[in-house]
Amino acid sequence: MARVGLTTEGLIRAGAETADEIGFERTTPTELARRFGVRTASLYSHVKNAHELKTGIALFALAELADLASEAVAGRAGKDALTAFANVYRDYAREHPGRFAATQFPLDAEAAASSAGGRHAQMSRAILRGYRLAEPHQTHAVRLLGSVFSGFVGLEASGGFSHSAPDSQESWTEILDALDVLLRTWPTTS
Template sequence: MGRAGLTSDRVVEACLELADDSGFENLTISLAARHFGVRPASLYSHVKDLRDLKTRMALRALEELSARAAGELAGRSGADALAALGEVYRGYAHEHPGRFAAARFPLDTDTARASAGGYQSRLIASLLRAYDLPESEHVHAVRLLGSTFLGYVTLEQSGGFSHSEPGSDLSWRRVIDALDVTLRNWPPSPPTP
């Protein structure tokens, strides 16, 4: 039996906070145990192992990100919705870098399908309806948006844009504008062989 008051949810929440402070990649069972003032073995009654802990953290981070996106996208469409979605990802990454990293932890196929990540994809697909893209192109557009947001935020967090002018905020707005233009002028699907 674990320490009184220690639950799986408390362990996950505390580890998300630790990840924000120390980095998701630096999280270990030992670090979590030290945080609670228990031996590592005490945590194993709440999580199976480090992979289980990180999977639970990923699922929680995906839920948080999806809830933010849903709230910000409500009532918006087109360029306004695109900018709001981009700000959700960028804001979450800046406020919670460890949680943002957790949201990218690789999940097995069944867990990924049951996660809030699928809800995020559906939110983005609904945003794409304003751009009149054929449904067969949605997966490509979702991947474009996801990779652009992730790439920009990752480079920004690592200091990749801090050595030149203009500042990254202006470039971010230009990236969102360019994505809007791209979505409005999506190339036709190539013929299938």
């Protein structure tokens, strides 16, 4: 029987908060059971195993990030939209490092299909329509943006920029300026 007050949604939310505190990789059913003051077996009426818990946290984080990004880019276009979109990812990674790590968790096909991942791609494509990129160039640009955002955020979070000048904010601003120029002048011939 499930413990009164313990729900799958509450467990996933607690998992997301725990991931931010101790890291996504260290967030397990055992750790959550300890925090809830229950036996680990009590959680298995809500999640089957650690993989399902991590999948739930990933889906939660992807939806939360998509909501924030959607709000940030609403009514914006071109470089303004690109900058708002990029800043949401960077800010989210800074404020919620465990949740951001969860957004990188490999999802199976069924979970991926039900995730907010499609919303992220749609927002990227909407931003890129302002740059007049047609396929297959648009797909290449979506992949570039994801790589740049994830790579920069990962290096910044690991302290990769903390021992050299200029500071990471200056680099971030210049990178976004360069991306804007690249997207406006994207080579469309092979």
